Amino acid sequence: MPDSGDVQAVKASNAGDSQVRVYAVAPRDNADPDEIVDGFLEAMTSDDPGFATARKYLTKQAARTWRPEESITVLTTAPDRDQADRPGDPDSQGRTFPISGRRIAEVDARHAYRPEVPSEFDTAIHVVQQPSADGKSKEWRIDSLPRGLVLGEADFLRNYRSVNKYYFASGESWLVADPVYIRQRQDPVTRMDSVTQTVKALLDGPTKWLGPAVDSRFPSGTELREDVRSLTPDDQSTLKVPLNAKADNVNAPACKGMAAQLLFTLGDLTSVRVEQVEILGSKGNRLCLLGKGQALQEFSPVRNPGRGENPYFVDEHERLMMLSVGGRQPDKPAEVPGPFGKGAVPLRSVAVDREENRAAAIVNDGRELRVGSITTEEELPAPVVISSALRPDDRLSAPSWDGRGDLWVADRNPLKPRLWLVPGGQGERVEVGTPWLRDGARVESLRVSADGVRMALLVTRDRRTTLQIGRVERTVEDGHVEVTVKDLQDAAPRLESVTAVSWAGPSRLVVVGTEKGGVQQVRYVQTDGSTSATSVLPGLNGVTSVAAPYGADQSAPVVANSGNDGIVRLVPGANWQPVVKAGSSPVYPG
Missing domain, CATH: 2.120.10.30 (TolB, C-terminal domain)
Known part of the structure; x- marks a missing residue:
C-alpha cells in the first residue's frame, strides 16, 4: 500500500463485465468437503457445456436429477458458505454446509425475471463420501443441493442478458414486448447460441404473467427443427428460421404475423443485424418472407413508428x-x-x-x-x-x-x-x-x-x-x-x-x-x-x-x-x- 502522495479517484471495475468468462475446474483427488462445496458454487457460474464440470462435484444420483435450467435464484452477492458442523461420531454420514445470502429475484424455466423485496436466503448443501472411480478410496461429493442455479447478481448479469420477445395483443394486430433473460453466449444446457435461444424462447410462448393478454401466431407445438443449434443471418441480413411440421400448413397472414414476431424479437439483439426473416417449413421450403420496414409499419403499436416525438x-x-x-x-x-x-x-x-x-x-x-x-x-x-x-x-x-x-x-x-x-x-x-x-x-x-x-x-x-x-x-x-x-x-x-x-x-x-x-x-x-x-x-x-x-x-x-x-x-x-x-x-x- 502507498504511504504517501495524493489521493486519486479511479473507476471501479464492472463486476458484471460480459467479457469476463469463468472456466469450471474439476474437483481434485482427495478434496476435502469445503473444497467440494466451494468448487461447485464456482462451477455454477461457468459456461461449461451441460454444466458437466459442475456435475463432477455431485453424486451420480444428484448429477442425474439436478436441473440447472429449472430456475435461477439471484442474490445480491455470491452465496456465502459457512463452515459445516462436524459430527461428534466419526462414523456419521456426511456434512451439511449452510448457504446464505440476500435474495433479490427469481428467474423461472420460461426465463421470466421476477424481482423480490430483498430477503434472507438460507439453504444448505450436504456432502457424503462415495467410492472413487478406482474403488480403492472414497471421495466427498454433494448429494443434496438447492434447485436450479444460485448466482450473485454480478455473475447473473455477466452470464445473462435481457431481451424482449413479442406477441400480439389479444385480438389485435400490434405487438407487445415480453422481457426475458437468456444466456449471453452459448447456453450450457441446449448448446444454442444467443440468437437461437431467443427464437426458442419466443416459440415456447409468453411468460405466465403476460400470457392472458396476448396471442401468438405460431401454431401450438411449433418448434425449431430438431438439429438447429445456431442461426446466423446471411450476407443480405436475412435470417432463415427452419421450423418443425406444426408450421407447415399456416396461411399467408398467419405466417406474416410469425415473421413479424421474429423480426421485432431479434431487433433487440445488438449482436446481429436482421433485416428480413424467411420462415422455412419442415422440408426446407419457404413459407414466407418479411422485411423489417414492413413489419414496423404494419405491426408496431405506435402509428408512424419512424416519426419523432416532442415533449x-x-x-x-x-x-x-x-x-x-x-x-x-x-x-x-x-x-x-x-x-x-x-x-x-x-x-x-x-x-x-x-x-x-x-x-x-x-x-x-x-x-x-x-x-x-x-x-x-x-x-x-x-x-x-x-x-x-x-x-x-x-x-x-x-x-x-x-x-x-x-x-x-x-x-x-x-x-x-x-x-x-x-x-x-x-x-x-x-x-x-x-x-x-x-x-x-x-x-x-x-x-x-x-x-x-x-x-x-x-x-x-x-x-x-x-x-x-x-x-x-x-x-x-x-x-x-x-x-x-x-x-x-x-x-x-x-x-x-x-x-x-x-x-x-x-x-x-x-x-x-x-x-x-x-x-x-x-x-x-x-x-x-x-x-x-x-x-x-x-x-x-x-x-x-x-x-x-x-x-x-x-x-x-x-x-x-x-x-x-x-x-x-x-x-x-x-x-x-x-x-x-x-x-x-x-x-x-x-
Missing part, C-alpha cells in the same frame, strides 16, 4: 407548451394551437395523444378531465370525467393515452376510488375493474403502454408509494366490453418510495425514487423489475415528474420537473440543462 409541459401561466426536438432552438418552448395553448382553462396536468393531435388535461383544481385539439383553434368540449372529491389532491390523476387512442385516468376520491377508460378520448366512459384498489390503496399516477396491454401505476398503501405494473385484460360479456387491470407486480422493490414514472420504450421505464436510507435517483428499470449497473441517470434534486421518449430516437431528451431548477432536459452524453425556471407536468406523447 410538452405546462408553463408558469398554466398553458400547454411544446419543445421541438428537431427544431433549431430545442430549448425554446413554443405555444401549441388550440384552447390549452391559449390558456382558455388553467391546466393542472396533461397528456398528449400519440398522434400529437389532441391533449387531455386535468382542470378546475383536479375536478375535470377535458380533451381538446392541439393542432386547430376550436372550442373546448364538455368534460369527459368529473370527480366529486372534496380535496383537489383527492380528485383526478394525470391522464394517459394508449396507442389505440383510448384515454385513462384515476379518480382518487377516498370515498370511491375508481379507474376510468374513455374510448377514443371522447366516448362514454367505462369503469375499469380494479380488484386491488381497496383497503386504503390509492393511485397517485398512471402511465399506459403504447400497446394498451400494460399499465405502470404509482400506488400508495400504508404510507409507502411503490411502482406497480398491471396487466390490462379486455373481455366481452353480453355484448359489452369489460376492462380489468389485474395481477399487479412490484417493478422496483428495492426502492423505498417512488415519486414519478414514464415509459421509455416497449419494456423500459424511467423512474424517480429513493432506496432505503439513500438519496433520490433517476434510473431506468425494465417492466419485469430488473436493472443494470448503467441504468442510473445523472443526479438531479427534487424531481417531482419525469418524461422519456418512447421511440428509438437517440437524440430525444429525457425531460423532468425539478423543484430547484424548473423544467430541465437531459440529452445522451450530457448533464441536465435548464429549459424554463417555472413549469410542471412534462410529458411525451402517451
Whole structure:
C-alpha cells in the first residue's frame, strides 16, 4: 500500500463485465468437503457445456436429477458458505454446509425475471463420501443441493442478458414486448447460441404473467427443427428460421404475423443485424418472407413508428407548451394551437395523444378531465370525467393515452376510488375493474403502454408509494366490453418510495425514487423489475415528474420537473440543462 502522495479517484471495475468468462475446474483427488462445496458454487457460474464440470462435484444420483435450467435464484452477492458442523461420531454420514445470502429475484424455466423485496436466503448443501472411480478410496461429493442455479447478481448479469420477445395483443394486430433473460453466449444446457435461444424462447410462448393478454401466431407445438443449434443471418441480413411440421400448413397472414414476431424479437439483439426473416417449413421450403420496414409499419403499436416525438409541459401561466426536438432552438418552448395553448382553462396536468393531435388535461383544481385539439383553434368540449372529491389532491390523476387512442385516468376520491377508460378520448366512459384498489390503496399516477396491454401505476398503501405494473385484460360479456387491470407486480422493490414514472420504450421505464436510507435517483428499470449497473441517470434534486421518449430516437431528451431548477432536459452524453425556471407536468406523447 502507498504511504504517501495524493489521493486519486479511479473507476471501479464492472463486476458484471460480459467479457469476463469463468472456466469450471474439476474437483481434485482427495478434496476435502469445503473444497467440494466451494468448487461447485464456482462451477455454477461457468459456461461449461451441460454444466458437466459442475456435475463432477455431485453424486451420480444428484448429477442425474439436478436441473440447472429449472430456475435461477439471484442474490445480491455470491452465496456465502459457512463452515459445516462436524459430527461428534466419526462414523456419521456426511456434512451439511449452510448457504446464505440476500435474495433479490427469481428467474423461472420460461426465463421470466421476477424481482423480490430483498430477503434472507438460507439453504444448505450436504456432502457424503462415495467410492472413487478406482474403488480403492472414497471421495466427498454433494448429494443434496438447492434447485436450479444460485448466482450473485454480478455473475447473473455477466452470464445473462435481457431481451424482449413479442406477441400480439389479444385480438389485435400490434405487438407487445415480453422481457426475458437468456444466456449471453452459448447456453450450457441446449448448446444454442444467443440468437437461437431467443427464437426458442419466443416459440415456447409468453411468460405466465403476460400470457392472458396476448396471442401468438405460431401454431401450438411449433418448434425449431430438431438439429438447429445456431442461426446466423446471411450476407443480405436475412435470417432463415427452419421450423418443425406444426408450421407447415399456416396461411399467408398467419405466417406474416410469425415473421413479424421474429423480426421485432431479434431487433433487440445488438449482436446481429436482421433485416428480413424467411420462415422455412419442415422440408426446407419457404413459407414466407418479411422485411423489417414492413413489419414496423404494419405491426408496431405506435402509428408512424419512424416519426419523432416532442415533449410538452405546462408553463408558469398554466398553458400547454411544446419543445421541438428537431427544431433549431430545442430549448425554446413554443405555444401549441388550440384552447390549452391559449390558456382558455388553467391546466393542472396533461397528456398528449400519440398522434400529437389532441391533449387531455386535468382542470378546475383536479375536478375535470377535458380533451381538446392541439393542432386547430376550436372550442373546448364538455368534460369527459368529473370527480366529486372534496380535496383537489383527492380528485383526478394525470391522464394517459394508449396507442389505440383510448384515454385513462384515476379518480382518487377516498370515498370511491375508481379507474376510468374513455374510448377514443371522447366516448362514454367505462369503469375499469380494479380488484386491488381497496383497503386504503390509492393511485397517485398512471402511465399506459403504447400497446394498451400494460399499465405502470404509482400506488400508495400504508404510507409507502411503490411502482406497480398491471396487466390490462379486455373481455366481452353480453355484448359489452369489460376492462380489468389485474395481477399487479412490484417493478422496483428495492426502492423505498417512488415519486414519478414514464415509459421509455416497449419494456423500459424511467423512474424517480429513493432506496432505503439513500438519496433520490433517476434510473431506468425494465417492466419485469430488473436493472443494470448503467441504468442510473445523472443526479438531479427534487424531481417531482419525469418524461422519456418512447421511440428509438437517440437524440430525444429525457425531460423532468425539478423543484430547484424548473423544467430541465437531459440529452445522451450530457448533464441536465435548464429549459424554463417555472413549469410542471412534462410529458411525451402517451
